[in-house]
Each structure stands twice: as structure tokens, then as C-alpha cells.
Amino acid sequence: MEVGQTVERDSLAARTRDGTREGFIIPIGGAEEKIGDTRILSRFVDLCGGGDARIAIIPTASQLDDTGSKYEEVFRRIGVKSARALPFKIREDCEREDWLEELEQADGIFMTGGNQLRLSTILGGTPVARAIRDASASGVHVAGTSAGAGFMSEHMIAFGGEGLLPRAGLVSMAPGLGLTNRVVVDHHFVQRARLGRLMTALSFNPFAVGLGLAEDTAAFIGPDDVLTVVGSGSVTLVDPADIEYSNLDSRADGEPVCLVNVRVHFLVDGWSFDLNTRKASHKHVMPA
Amino acid sequence: MEVGQTVERDSLAARTRDGTREGFIIPIGGAEEKIGDTRILSRFVDLCGGGDARIAIIPTASQLDDTGSKYEEVFRRIGVKSARALPFKIREDCEREDWLEELEQADGIFMTGGNQLRLSTILGGTPVARAIRDASASGVHVAGTSAGAGFMSEHMIAFGGEGLLPRAGLVSMAPGLGLTNRVVVDHHFVQRARLGRLMTALSFNPFAVGLGLAEDTAAFIGPDDVLTVVGSGSVTLVDPADIEYSNLDSRADGEPVCLVNVRVHFLVDGWSFDLNTRKASHKHVMPA
Numbered sequence: 001m002e003v004g005q006t007v008e009r010d011s012l013a014a015r016t017r018d019g020t021r022e023g024f025i026i027p028i029g030g031a032e033e034k035i036g037d038t039r040i041l042s043r044f045v046d047l048c049g050g051g052d053a054r055i056a057i058i059p060t061a062s063q064l065d066d067t068g069s070k071y072e073e074v075f076r077r078i079g080v081k082s083a084r085a086l087p088f089k090i091r092e093d094c095e096r097e098d099w100l101e102e103l104e105q106a107d108g109i110f111m112t113g114g115n116q117l118r119l120s121t122i123l124g125g126t127p128v129a130r131a132i133r134d135a136s137a138s139g140v141h142v143a144g145t146s147a148g149a150g151f152m153s154e155h156m157i158a159f160g161g162e163g164l165l166p167r168a169g170l171v172s173m174a175p176g177l178g179l180t181n182r183v184v185v186d187h188h189f190v191q192r193a194r195l196g197r198l199m200t201a202l203s204f205n206p207f208a209v210g211l212g213l214a215e216d217t218a219a220f221i222g223p224d225d226v227l228t229v230v231g232s233g234s235v236t237l238v239d240p241a242d243i244e245y246s247n248l249d250s251r252a253d254g255e256p257v258c259l260v261n262v263r264v265h266f267l268v269d270g271w272s273f274d275l276n277t278r279k280a281s282h283k284h285v286m287p288a
Numbered sequence: 289m290e291v292g293q294t295v296e297r298d299s300l301a302a303r304t305r306d307g308t309r310e311g312f313i314i315p316i317g318g319a320e321e322k323i324g325d326t327r328i329l330s331r332f333v334d335l336c337g338g339g340d341a342r343i344a345i346i347p348t349a350s351q352l353d354d355t356g357s358k359y360e361e362v363f364r365r366i367g368v369k370s371a372r373a374l375p376f377k378i379r380e381d382c383e384r385e386d387w388l389e390e391l392e393q394a395d396g397i398f399m400t401g402g403n404q405l406r407l408s409t410i411l412g413g414t415p416v417a418r419a420i421r422d423a424s425a426s427g428v429h430v431a432g433t434s435a436g437a438g439f440m441s442e443h444m445i446a447f448g449g450e451g452l453l454p455r456a457g458l459v460s461m462a463p464g465l466g467l468t469n470r471v472v473v474d475h476h477f478v479q480r481a482r483l484g485r486l487m488t489a490l491s492f493n494p495f496a497v498g499l500g501l502a503e504d505t506a507a508f509i510g511p512d513d514v515l516t517v518v519g520s521g522s523v524t525l526v527d528p529a530d531i532e533y534s535n536l537d538s539r540a541d542g543e544p545v546c547l548v549n550v551r552v553h554f555l556v557d558g559w560s561f562d563l564n565t566r567k568a569s570h571k572h573v574m575p576a
Binding site for chain 2: 163164165166189190193194195199212214233234236244245247256257258259260261262263264265266267268271280282
């Protein structure tokens, strides 16, 4: 597969919201390129329909007042005519009819970075969370960077420590947005040495696949349950399906956890992974 | 397997140098406990025959003059009557008949930490290196901590950078002592986040198994090619046998390397791994 070809194919066959198929779920590891090689954001925009797409930006994770307007500018620079920030700051904001309407009309939804606990505590259980889930289910593409990525899954990493090895007490989980329960996402993965906390998170119940996203790197998870890596770094994909033994249940806080038989893939731009067959491949063409 | 039982069994059936079987090869991740819970050094001493064993200490990796005498004291404190440092400092020292004789009469050989390039550049190709290999082949147990551990294998990590992910140019390999070619050893593994460099080292030619040794943690590799973990931390065991794809050959320095299908085990005290069958187990009893 030539990556260039795929981008072109995505562009040509840009999706419209037809309600017949789920949208892409696109966690990004943080610090994605916003000027220059904007391949992640451009691919997202292409999927959503290109310059005519309506992009709704949710800056709730951030405590900075200008995060939303900065992303409006980023999307405008890469050709989006209508990119609008919806700054839900408190739970009461999540009832605002005008913003909910804007959200419901979006072709793509983008959640910024910050703190994923702001996303879960402010949006959780509100019409906004429901609207994003409904949109995703009906074909709207949802991207999130950093905390925005961490929040997307049913099971999110609330917080945790750094380090290479799984250790009891290294990570705290919480319910996330629930766009999928197939993956557990961690971000700034390389830069903050988060393998240990992702392994620990997976070891609680090894049914999900772990996605350790480096900065400027995204997993485009398609409606066919195949994810494709886009960006300048790697996705560390942890597949715990074959784990033969874990002693997490009997370790005291801080003690190293024993895990036997974890499968790991280090995937770079252009590589794909099928969440059903659990196979990596370089031949997958993202569905348009 | 009860770990306590195994220690006892080792003690009871302590090995003598009979020339019929290889000795244990015992890489230690560095910073092993020297007072208090000295389970790694005590297990080594037990294997060698207990208090009556003759232990030869090779402090060549260290640039400090008192490293050898400090380890003499450590071994004396845990009951060894005859522990002697052989401070080979320059290649000429490696011809000294009296030290070579001492080395040849040892029941156990211990290499201290420091810089593994001092070990390879000073001992490599000398009668000392040959004497250690011959001793190991005839049943003498050889342990090494930190740099001493890194030097033991046929293929050693000469130096490299920190970080989670495999990257081109992250590691430089060099020929090591050659006690085994089945493993590539890295030490201070957790404390210095060395997964990336170990993965990179293995990806050159994925025939060996990677041992990422945490501090105060050792792999006791028996003559049956089964290793047993002893210590307070973990051994991150990287098995690249099933790697389906690597693009190391085509990456520029610093670029992330794509590796598909790496198997990883996080093993703690009492766990074993069979280097032939590539299976982890908690039931292995170390051969005495």
C-alpha cells in the first residue's frame, strides 16, 4: 500500500453522514503537527469531506480559554471553511441547545488535549456525550488528541505513573466516552514512558487491545475494526489475548506484576492492525 | 515451586567442578542487595558450594580501585572463606600466571559492574577470557552484575540510548565474552528505560532472546538452558522468534523501527523460561 494513494482515495471518496455505518474513531498521541506536515489532521479532514466539512471542536479537556479558537485557526489553515469550538466548561453548558445543534450537524468532531478527567467529569452522562456517541454510530468521524484520545474508549486510563514495567497500583481506570470498548488508549506514550501503566491497565482484564500512541501519531480505527497508523512516530500495540498468567490480583501496591505471553507490535505510518483477527498488515486499504 | 525449597535444594546438592556439565551463567541487573536480603549473591554462593567455595572476583569493568576489595568483603560477609579479587587493569595483566591459576581454581567467577567496554577491550582475546569460557564449560558458575552481565553473552550491547521504542541507531553491538549466544542481556533495564535499545538490538537478527534485567534481579541460566528469575524486580523477557516483519534495514538514524509480533514476558522471582521451548513456567526446579 502506498500511503499517498490511500490519502488520495480517502479524499476522493469522502464520507457523508448517511447513518448506515459507524464513523472512524481517531485517537492521536498528542502534539500532532499543526503547520507543515499536518498529515493526521489533514487525513481527518479528508475523511470528513474536505474543506466543506463542518468540524466541531470540543476544548473541554483544556483549562486554557484559547484552546478552542486556536484549533479553529488550525483547521481553517488546512482548508476547513467551518470549524467551530464548543467550549463546554461546566456540566450546565452541556444542555445548551445551540451548541448541541452545532454538534449534531458536524461531519467531524475533534476533542483537544488537557486532562481526560475534565472530559469525563464534565461531559459524562450529559446530552453532549450521548450526541458524540450517536454521531459516531451514524458515521461521523471523531478524533481526539492527548487527553481527548484517552477519553474516547469505554475504559479509560484516568491517571497513573511513569515507567517501563507493569506494577500494582500504577494506574487508575475510569469509564470513558464509550465510542469503542475494543481498545485502551494511552498517549504521549514514548515521551512519558507509559508502557508499564498500559500493561497494568490491560492486565486487569485482558480483553481489550492497548494502543500506546507516540506524539504526532494516530490510530485511525475504521468501521471495519481495522486501525491504520498515521503520523511520524509509532503505535505500540499491546495484544494481551494470549496472556497465560497474571498475578495482578495478589500483588501489593508498587510490586512488579508478572505477565506471561504478551504480544507487542511496534507499528509505523501505513501499517494496520485488525482488532478482530489480531493481525498486523501493511496491505490494508482504509475504507472510504 | 516454593522458592525457599529450591534454595535449600541447591544448597544440599551444591555443584563441584566435575567437567561433565556447563556451569550456570548468571547475569544480574545491577545494584543487587549486598547486605540484608542478599538472595542473588547467596544463591550464587550456594550453587558454587557454599562457604567453602573459592570465588574469583573480576573488577575490570570498574575504574575504582576498591571495587574488588569491596566485593571480597561482601562475599566474606555472606560466609565465603575464600573470595579474591583479580584486578586485571590492562591487557598485560591478563598474562599473570598467579592470577590465571587463581581463576582456574575458582568454583565461581564474579564480574563486577562498571563499563562493559572495559571488560571487552581489556579481557577480549586474552587467556583470561579463554579461562572464563573454559571454566564455564566445565561446570564453574559465572555471575556478572551490570556491565559484568552485559559482557557475558556472545553478542553484547556496547552502548545505546534510553527510551521505550526501537529506533534505528539507538544501539551499538559488539562481540562479548561468549558464554552463550542464546541471549542478549541489558541491565539497569527499568531504571534507565532500555526497552527500545534491547528491541533494536534483537531486531538486527532475531535469533536470540532479550533479557532486560531490573536492578536487584538476576537470571540464573542453567545447563539445561532454562533460566530462573531471582530477585526483587522483574526480568523483561523479549522473544523475537515470531517476528513477522522488521524494517530496520531501511530506516534512517533516529527513525522508529517497525516490528510486528514480538512476544514479551514480565517474569518475577521464582518464574522460569526455557530457552529451547520458549515457554515460561512456574514449576521448573533448577538443576543442582
